[in-house]
Amino acid sequence: MARQPKKTTVTMEKIPPEKIRADILALGLFKDTKRLPTELAALDKAAGQVISNLLKLGDFTGAANQAAVLYSNGSLACRRILLVGLGDKKSLQLDTLRQAAGVAARTADQLGAARLAMALQTLIGEKLDLELVGQAVTEGAISGHYDFQDYLPASKDSKEVQNLRISLIDSKAAAVRKLNAGRKTGIILSEAQNRTRMIDNKPGNEINPPSLARQAQKLARQFGLKCKIFDDKQLARMKMNAILAVGGGSASKPRLIMLEHNGRRSAKDSAPDAIIVGKAITFDTGGISIKPSANMETMKYDKSGGCNVLGILTGAAQLKLAKRIIGLIPAAENMPSHTSYRPGDIIRTYSGKTVEVQNTDAEGRMILCDALHYAAKMKPKAIVDMATLTGACVIALGEHNAGLFSNNDPLRKAIEKAAQASGEPVWHLPSDEKYLEQMKSKMADLKNVSGREGGACTAAAFLGAFVDDTPWAHIDIAAVADTDKPKPSRAPGATGFAVRLVLEYLRSV
Ligand code: BES
Ligand code: ZN
Ligand code: ZN
Numbered sequence: 208m209a210r211q212p213k214k215t216t217v218t219m220e221k222i223p224p225e226k227i228r229a230d231i232l233a234l235g236l237f238k239d240t241k242r243l244p245t246e247l248a249a250l251d252k253a254a255g256q257v258i259s260n261l262l263k264l265g266d267f268t269g270a271a272n273q274a275a276v277l278y279s280n281g282s283l284a285c286r287r288i289l290l291v292g293l294g295d296k297k298s299l300q301l302d303t304l305r306q307a308a309g310v311a312a313r314t315a316d317q318l319g320a321a322r323l324a325m326a327l328q329t330l331i332g333e334k335l336d337l338e339l340v341g342q343a344v345t346e347g348a349i350s351g352h353y354d355f356q357d358y359l360p361a362s363k364d365s366k367e368v369q370n371l372r373i374s375l376i377d378s379k380a381a382a383v384r385k386l387n388a389g390r391k392t393g394i395i396l397s398e399a400q401n402r403t404r405m406i407d408n409k410p411g412n413e414i415n416p417p418s419l420a421r422q423a424q425k426l427a428r429q430f431g432l433k434c435k436i437f438d439d440k441q442l443a444r445m446k447m448n449a450i451l452a453v454g455g456g457s458a459s460k461p462r463l464i465m466l467e468h469n470g471r472r473s474a475k476d477s478a479p480d481a482i483i484v485g486k487a488i489t490f491d492t493g494g495i496s497i498k499p500s501a502n503m504e505t506m507k508y509d510k511s512g513g514c515n516v517l518g519i520l521t522g523a524a525q526l527k528l529a530k531r532i533i534g535l536i537p538a539a540e541n542m543p544s545h546t547s548y549r550p551g552d553i554i555r556t557y558s559g560k561t562v563e564v565q566n567t568d569a570e571g572r573m574i575l576c577d578a579l580h581y582a583a584k585m586k587p588k589a590i591v592d593m594a595t596l597t598g599a600c601v602i603a604l605g606e607h608n609a610g611l612f613s614n615n616d617p618l619r620k621a622i623e624k625a626a627q628a629s630g631e632p633v634w635h636l637p638s639d640e641k642y643l644e645q646m647k648s649k650m651a652d653l654k655n656v657s658g659r660e661g662g663a664c665t666a667a668a669f670l671g672a673f674v675d676d677t678p679w680a681h682i683d684i685a686a687v688a689d690t691d692k693p694k695p696s697r698a699p700g701a702t703g704f705a706v707r708l709v710l711e712y713l714r715s716v
Contacts, residue, residue: 210361212405214370215312215352217345217394219387223378224329225250230320231276231287233311235304235327237296238269246329254288255281261290270294271303272310272695276318285324289314293331301335301343302630304328308344309351309696312371316352319366323348323373328386337382341375341389342396343630346707347696348373349397354698355408392526396629396710399522400703402426407514407688407701411490411507415459416538419487419510423464423517423536430521433467447537447581449556449573452564454539456494456547463578464513466520466534470527479587480530480716483520483709484578486571486594487513487538494541494567495549508701509571511688512593513538518706519713528713535582537574541567553651557581558673561651569655571596572669580673589618590679591712592670593705599662600683608634609687609704612667615678622680625712631704633682638667646672682708 224232224247234247243251243259251258257277261267267275271294276287291307293299307327315323325348328340352371375390377383406414406422414422420436427434439460442451447463454461464487471477488509492498498506513536520534548554552564554573558580562573571594582590600610611626611633613619619635626633642664648654653672657665667681687704 210356210359211369213352213354213368215349215373217348217373217375217390219383219390220374220376221378221380221383222376223249224324224326224376225253226284227324227374227376228284229322229324229374231289231315231318232285232324233289233291233327234329235293235307235331236267236269236290237293237330240269244330253281254279254283257288258290268292272306274310274314274695276314287318287320291327299331299334301339304340305343305347305630306696308347312348312351312373313695315371316368317366319368321368321370321372323371324376325373326376328377328382337385338389341386342393344375345390345393346397349394350400351696353401353404355404355700357409395522395525396707399518399525399710400706402521403514403518403703403706404701406517407508407511407703411540414510415489415540416454416462417459419489419513419536419538420462420464423466426517426521427466430524432520432524433469435465437463437465445557446555447557447577448554449562449577450537450539452548452552452554453541453570453573456542456544457540459489459540461537461539464536464538466516468520468523468528468532470529471531472529477531479533479585481589481591481713482533482535482582482585482587483516484535484575484582484590484592485512485514485516486575486596487536488570488574489538489540491541491568491570492543494570495543495547496566496568497543498568505689508689509595510538511595511684511701514701515593515703515706515709518703519709522706522710523713526710526714530713532713533585533587535578537578539570539574541570560653560672563648563651563654565654566656569666572655572666575670576673579670583674583677587677590674590677591622591682591709593682593684593709595685595688596683597663597666597685599659599666601686603636603663604634604686606686606690608632610663610683611635611680612638612664612671612683613680614671614674615680618678618680621716622708622712625708625715628711629707631708636664636667638664638671642668643672
């Protein structure tokens with residue numbers, strides 16, 4: 208039988224670490240801690256000096272995400288202590304703690320320690336706001352415990368924890384109050400992100416445009432969102448010809464999925480505060496311009512932007528944001544067949560602009576140009592789109608930053624601030640007129656590719672041609688949406704990158 212998804216609960220408790228009853232207690236230690244910090248003296252004594260002995264030996268350096276499990280041989284109520292390295296105290300950031308919490312959750316999971324107490328904040332001092340600390344460690348822990356195991360049998364030998372019960376602990380009432388406020392936000396944001404990862408991780412034989420639309424409807428019912436699905440017949444009536452062209456080669460017909468959270472007090476149907484758009488190519492073979500077979504299996508993640516929208520809209524509903532937010536997911540499968548669109552085709556897109564297709568593998572910008580123009584016509588205050596759009600962005604920035612493009616400086620800055628808060632970093636790249644110039648076609652308004660040079664920027668400039676003057680930001684998540692390398696703080700697979708970022712942005716405006 209397939210496994211049930213893992214559960215993680217995070218609660219808050221006012222209790223000193225030496226009193227907590229748990230299977231494992233996680234503490235954070237800075238790099239080069241030579242002597243036992245006074246805050247840990249009582250705990251160390253109760254544990255039979257295991258921490259001070261370790262520090263004397265110097266085996267634990269405290270490098271970021273380093274982990275050491277100690278077994279208390281004293282009178283401690285907790286059977287294990289987990290030390291997690293926090294790196295240099297000077298360079299401490301919220302994300303250091305977020306990742307440390309992920310390490311703690313993954314270590315507890317591997318050890319079969321179902322009750323995890325976390326006091327990672329014990330030694331951090333005053334530098335960081337404790338509410339934000341409570342949020343970050345909650346996010347890190349819930350994200351750290353998630354793993355894609357839907358198709359694996361429930362294993363008898365593995366000790367893995369199905370229900371991980373995490374308790375954030377602190378002995379001071381003021382700290383408990385702040386940590387607890389952050390904990391509530393952290394649960395919503397990281398559960399939204401895991402919801403995205405659960406769908407994004409599913410393969411192309413399970414998720415196609417119609418089944419993705421059903422997932423959206425199910426989530427909409429569950430979280431109280433409005434949901435409208437445009438099927439291929441409606442798309443044809445609306446002249447969404449670019450979405451139809453890309454989806455034309457597949458037996459699973461394309462869809463445009465629309466979700467809405469309206470948290471405004473007045474019932475008036477006024478302009479949306481934000482429209483969040485996400486590319487959902489449920490599988491990208493490249494189409495007639497077919498991709499090489501090496502690593503093609505990773506193209507199931509070409510729906511990451513769209514899956515992000517599902518996480519973001521359900522998260523916005525749970526946060527009860529007092530805003531009107533619309534999610535738009537153009538969904539298609541890019542397949543080669545006798546009904547595919549071809550290189551050389553000229554498509555009259557929803558905007559009326561014509562596009563010469565020179566490469567059917569540049570399909571993301573095609574489905575997005577129809578969705579973005581549909582968004583712009585609703586005159587929202589801002590449009591933010593996310594897409595696994597270009598291999599060029601992977602080459603430009605590697606896996607450490609997503610590419611950020613925008614036609615509006617205040618919006619760009621708000622996104623950069625949210626990226627900082629969420630620990631999902633972005634790097635601003637240009638997409639001005641000069642790049643759009645490269646996308647002009649001799650026989651249509653635009654072509655869908657130009658040369659290899661500046662490929663992420665020319666793709667972004669193409670998208671920007673469909674939003675009119677609406678403030679717009681585009682996040683190219685091609686390099687960050689999935690990973691085959693497990694990290695100490697996170698399982699491999701879909702990352703849900705930008706779900707927390709965009710939710711932080713929506714909270715901030
Ligand atoms: N989905 C890909 C982009 C991609 C590449 C995502 C690598 C993740 C990892 C996109 O549809 C694509 O194929 N883009 C082409 C565009 C080119 C033909 C102009 C690319 O980047 O090679
Ligand atoms: Zn492609
Ligand atoms: Zn693609």
